[in-house]
Amino acid sequence: MSDTKLPIYLDYSATTPVDPRVAKAMMDCLTLEGNFGNPASRSHAFGWSAEQAVEKARQQVASLINADPKEIVWTSGATESNNLAIKGAAHFYSKKGKHLITLKTEHKAVLDTCRQLEREGFEVTYLEPQDNGLVDLNVLRAAIREDTVLISIMHVNNEIGVIQDIEAIGEIARENKVIFHVDAAQSPGKVKIDMQQAKVDLLSLSAHKTYGPKGIGALFVRRKPRVRIEAQMHGGGHERGMRSGTLATHQIVGMGEAFHLAELEMDAENERIRMLRDHLLSGLKDIEEVYINGDIESRVPHNLNMSFNFVEGESLIMALKDIAISSGSACTSASLEPSYVLRALGRDDELAHSSLRFSIGRFTTQEDVDHAISVIRSAVSKLRDLSPLWDMYKEGIDLKSIEWAAH
Amino acid sequence: MAYGEKVLDHYENPRNVGSLDKDDSSVGTGMVGAPACGDVMKLQIQVDQNGVIEDAKFKTYGCGSAIASSSLLTEWVKGKTLDQASQIKNSEIAEELALPPVKIHCSVLAEDAIQAAISDYQNKQAEHKKSA
């Protein structure tokens, strides 16, 4: 444990560090000596060479998801990809209908985009997932209407790491002639994505969850059968008119290299990471009154989300100051709201309040995990000694039988 | 969220953690808050014949600021008369701990806790006199 560097980073689902090999490729695209040109410049070698780098990256990203490079549109990240896909398709197909279907446990970048469309006169059905976080396909089928134009369901959930069956959902969408969008920000390098297999029409990607830089992402837009979207960013007509703006060569090259490394290394890497995650789980699961959130089988290998009953999450995070983890999603941890994702799974507020998300990654070591186990165990025990709820539980009092004064 | 020094100190070294016998007629117990809201405070006071708080204990389920507010409160009420203790205001606790606006409710809860403990003690005394 002595050589463990503190604090320990166990928040790879929030973002990852850039892989040094990726950083190197990016640095080669910045200075006068490097590949700094505007990929849209057609009249000189600086532009041609930048364009070449961008097209190589497009190929690398397409390859990881088994798509055609022509189906990749560069964006600034998964937030923008989600906006472009959902607003773009909803607007384009609005003459056909104005009904959308999504899931209550989606990232805010999807939910808030849907809210905006509601303000514009669209109708949105927010499906309740099952208690394990997975969507019930029959519930989905039943929600489809004559005027449904788009289904947006994420691949991997950012909080609980559960993997939705996008192949099965794609079949349902295609049968009903509904466009299917998938937020796959959390998937690359963790779980195989195959656009030849899954009938996904639009798929959002981000670089910074997969050891690439922040501020770059992509949207897969299927060509066969062709899917149309309305541009959200107007200008020079880059990316076949779907997303204008000078391409950020260094960012794009970074994403390409990161996805290339993911393709080469994901099998071996995931095996190692799954072992570390299982080690973490076995070091924690015998603590009394702990609950795993989300399905443990249909789940990415690097995620563990657990609730520690009778311990409040924020104080737990405070006690764990040497390990960087998150309570709920990074975007909501500044507010006092319990995780809406856990609530949608039917978890009590108490359990939602006491949840921690651990996400392991490329640079996590066995020593890191051992250290985490030991500090978590002592923090939970310290906070339970302080907790009146723990005393009541130990005395056999059912906390639900008490009339708490809400405040 | 960044915490103030005093909050951290109380959180790391909480004062007067524990329980007193809730059936003892000289003990007043206040339990406020709700698990669903993310904080529950239990404050207990032991009162002598002269109406002075000789001991105080707490247990708190909640964030660091809630733990610090209750820990500080136990320090403050010890040695005070019930009358003096009932005058403690949440704003004094918030000021002492330099709580940010989003954490003011923790100090409010602490004020509620001492009020609840005092009234529990007074009810018990009234019962006690009736049955005596």
Ligand SMILES: Cc1ncc(COP(=O)(O)O)c(C=O)c1O
């Ligand atoms: C599922 C999911 N969708 C979208 C996003 C947003 O991605 P980006 O940061 O690239 O905009 C994230 C990450 O924050 C995410 O986890």
